[in-house]
Amino acid sequence: MRLSARSEYGLRALAALAGREAAEPVPLRQLAQSEGLSEQFLEQIFMELRKAGFVSSTRGAHGGYSLTRPAEEILIFDLLETLEGDLAPYECVATDQPECMQVPFCVTRQVWLKLRESMQQAIGTMTLAEIAAGRTWETASR
């Protein structure tokens, strides 16, 4: 029951990207170095993020990545769904799953559903801007 390193790296790097208010695109190398991450691995991650529409890239010298929307409009929930795949604690309750045949008899489904729902609520309103600024700190730490 752990999130992958992809998710951590992705969130970190995006937060760093959001931190730079510049309109200029930021090269991946800078993000990787400032966060101490593998450049090549981060590249993979940013490809996903680009395909999902969170960042755009400009090639060539002075190229790099930039956010396509202001950080205030990017939900952590959406990011994690992209980075991590469906945020479901069990296959049976994944959103892309056909209705499970065991539904009528199943005692565990209610547990998975409740877990999923609570996770969605927890990060459904958190934005990239918030975590970049660290502002939800107090409320998040109970």
Added chain:
Amino acid sequence: MRLSARSEYGLRALAALAGREAAEPVPLRQLAQSEGLSEQFLEQIFMELRKAGFVSSTRGAHGGYSLTRPAEEILIFDLLETLEGDLAPYECVATDQPECMQVPFCVTRQVWLKLRESMQQAIGTMTLAEIAAGRTWETASR
């Protein structure tokens, strides 16, 4: 971000066990067959549950497993912690973890904390009796 089959099998089998009100211990074979699970694998799981104090075993002919407490007093949260290990979305916020060195600068910790907290709340009051009876069905499914 998936729970393991151990958790599913464990919950299922325990719910089945709770379903039989008999004072007699129930042999593992019956539980495994009624739920369609591998007997040997379920055995491993029940060893853990025994060591964690949720069930007790009686050996020999007419032996089997029984709950040590009424199902109403067994929290799903505790079961999942036993079956799944620490219910933390990231190592850094596992309870057995020493305080993470990056805490002061870390932008992701708040996300992990919020996720963990919400999961705990979601299943912190669910009991084995409830899921065995399927009574939380309506509330769990939104």
Added chain:
DNA sequence: TCAATCATGAGTGACTCACTCAGGATTCCA
């Protein structure tokens, strides 16, 4: 033209998961 950057795909070693296999120990009952 060349350096900086993104783009793409294949490969890999370590690890985990969901089991199986093999055999032993304890207890009840005929």
Added chain:
DNA sequence: TGGAATCCTGAGTGAGTCACTCATGATTGA
């Protein structure tokens, strides 16, 4: 007293996943 039923223990294994690395190509700006 013997054997059947059950729990107990530990080792092994094939498939899959994870967190990367490697190699190479494409695009752009100076």
